Structures are given as C-alpha cells and as structure tokens.
Amino acid sequence: MHGEAGAGKTLLMAMAGLALRPGAGKIQLFGLDPWGASGQGRARLRRRLGLVFQDLSLIDNLTVAENAALPMRIAGVRPEVLRRDVGELLTWMGLAGKAAARPGDLNHDERQRLAVARAVAGRPEILLADEPVGWMGPEAAARVLRLLLQLNRQGMTLVMASRNPDLAPAPQKLELVRGRPRSEARP
C-alpha cells in the first residue's frame, strides 16, 4: 500500500490491525467481523496479527528482550522456548547486545528494528507494517526487508504501507489517494 503523506495509509493500517474502530463501513478479518465479536474474541484475532506501528508503541519500562517477547508471552509460549526464540530474533535484528537495555536507550533505527522484531515474534498469520524501515539505514533496512519477505515466503501474509511504491516486490499493490484507492479517487 503506498501513497503520499496524508493519503490515509496509517489510518487504514490501524483499522485493519484493530487498533482503531471504523466509524462507518465494515472490516472482516479471517472471515470474521471483529467489532461484532466480544473483547475476548477480538483479542484472539489480534493475536493472529503482527503490527508495526508508525509510533512503534514500545513499552518504556520493559527491556528490549521483554518488549520483543511480549506477543509470545501473551500467547502463553513456554519460557524456555520464548527465551530461545527471542534470542535468535534479536541476533537477526542486530539487537542481541542490547537485550537488557530499555527502549529509551536505543536510537530510532534500533527502536524500529525492535518494533519489527516484536511484530514477527508471535509468528503472526498477517503482518501489518506501517513504514517498517522508514528510519533505518540502507543496510539495516535491507536486512529487515529480507526477513519479512522470507517470512512471507513461509506463509505469512505481509501488508506493508510506505510512501515508496518500490519498497519491495509485491503481487498486489494499492495506491491510496485522499483516503481512497486511486481507481476510485475523484480527480
């Protein structure tokens, strides 16, 4: 999904990720109506998603490792599996040396990598990533994109929003213009 700033990419991603409730219209996720479900039902649907928010939404009083492990902890993964997987993930993201640091101690590039690590940690069925490499240097961005595409090849649906239409190869592209797909946008 691409478009100019203010086109509505972040809004659409937030609604698709059940972080915002639409005022009108309908959202279906995995064939279900999330806003017609109970809070518990919505929570179950959210656990099947991975989200990279533009504001990153890292928890300041948790360490880097604890932040990355959060979706697994919520999903009830066993502690030994959780430690091993988070260790591997942080190594892949180049954050292994900062596992005990707090998000406030990281630079923005590292914080963004941590947000991506947390989003993929729970092995989601769909990953919604809003500008996932926007603040990263070219090397880190290439590394993170490689990971995301690899997960996509393994079966995870990947939805990325960016101002750059050529960020990654995609079988489907949607361009937003003032909140609508280009094909529906009024000139």
Place this chain on the structure above:
Amino acid sequence: MRLRLPQGFATFLITAALTALAGLCALGGATVLERAGGWRTRLAGEMTVAIRPAPAGTSDAEVTRAAEILAGTRGVAEVRVLDRRRVAGLLAPWTAGARGPDLAVLPRLIAVDLDGRAPAQRQGLADALSAAGIGAIVDDHQGWRRAALDLRRQAAAPVLGGLAACLAGLAAAGSLAVGREAERSQQALRTRLRLGESPGDCVRSLLLSCLPELGLGALTGGLIAAALGLASGLATPGANAATLAQPAVILAAATALCALVAGTLALVTALRRTRDMEP
C-alpha cells in the same frame, strides 16, 4: 525537603485507617445495641412498687405485708424489699443526699421479678395492693423501656452513617488506586491490548498491582480495631473468651466487608478503564 511516600503507601494507610474506623464503628454499635436490648429485656421482666410514705413514716410491717401480697399474686416470680439505705442511694439524685431522720419520709421500694411465662400486669398488682388498703404506686418501667428503645434507635443512625461513610471512603480508595495504576501504565496496557492480550488479563494485571495494598490495608485496619476492641473489652469486668467471641466475629465481618467493598470498586474501575483503553 519534601517527603515522598512509596507508591501505594497512601492507599495502604487510607485503607487501614478507614477499616479500623469501620471496625470500631461496627463494634461500638453492636455493643450499644446489645446493651440497650438487654437493658430493655431486664426492665420488661420486673416492676418497682413504691409504698406511699405515711406522715409518721412507713412501718416495716406494712412493707412486709405489701411484699407478701405481691408474692402471692399470679405472675410474680420473686419479690425483694429494698432496705432504706438502698432506697436512699437510688433516690439520692432527687433527694440531694438526705441522711439520718430524713430517710424515714422516703417511700419504701419493693422490686418485683415477673414470671417470664405469664407475667403479672401493672394494673393487677395495683389492684391487689389497693384491695388490701395499701397506698402504692406500681411502676412497670414503661418510661425506661421507651428510653432504652430510643437509645437503640438513636445509636443505630450514627453507627450506620459512620459505617457507610467508611465504606464509601474505601470504595473511593479502591477506585482511585486502580485509576492511578491505569493512568501510570496506560501506554503499556494499550500496547498489550493491541498485541492481543485479553481484556480479562489486563483487568487482572491492574488488580494485582493494587489488591495487595488494599488487602494489606484492610487486614492492618482490622488488626488495629481488634487491638483497640480487645483492650477496651478486657477492661470490662467479667470479660472472658466467650464474651469476646461475638465482637471478634463482628470485627472479622466488618473487615471482610471493607475489603470486599474496596476490592469490588477496584474491579469495577479496572473493567471500566480497560474497556476505555481497548480501541
């Protein structure tokens, strides 16, 4: 230098203080109600007969005759003639402490214990004495019984009011403690909800961060009230383990009620704040 209390300490202190007050309120209220009830029952079980003093003084023989007539009346269990000194003691507030020859002009009093199964009526005793030519006033203690009843009514309002005020304060303490914690961890809770944590787990984590201080506060308050109650109970003549059992149960119930009210409002607030935080 400003003194900074540890997080949650204020909640602990407020909960302990209000629980102690609620416990003492319940304890004091129960004691007043029980004493007034007991007093009323005892007053209802007896009457006092005052033999009108003759100008030359009432003779012991006349008093004895009156006592015999009363003892033979149906519905009377026991009759006790009060000696002159006892009467003088009882009437001292009205006789300004009369002594010596003055005692002769005081009325003679006879305490009549009624048969609990079929108690005699006031008019029956008065008629029996009148028939024997004895001038007497029979007091069935209606006035005192009414006073005891009034005491129960008058004591109930402040006790219930005090208890209600303490419970309202505890409800506020529970609600504010959870509200403060929700405010403090708002960012983390929102993120956890977005990542799929169930609202129930968020409510649980909010409660777990506040319930220890609320529970510990209620327990401490209960213990403080118990210590104060025990000190005043042991100072009462005739106190023993059996007489202290009922206050202990009342205190335990009051403490449990305080903890329940604070916990319930904490739960309600946690549910509301979590619902507000969920997108």
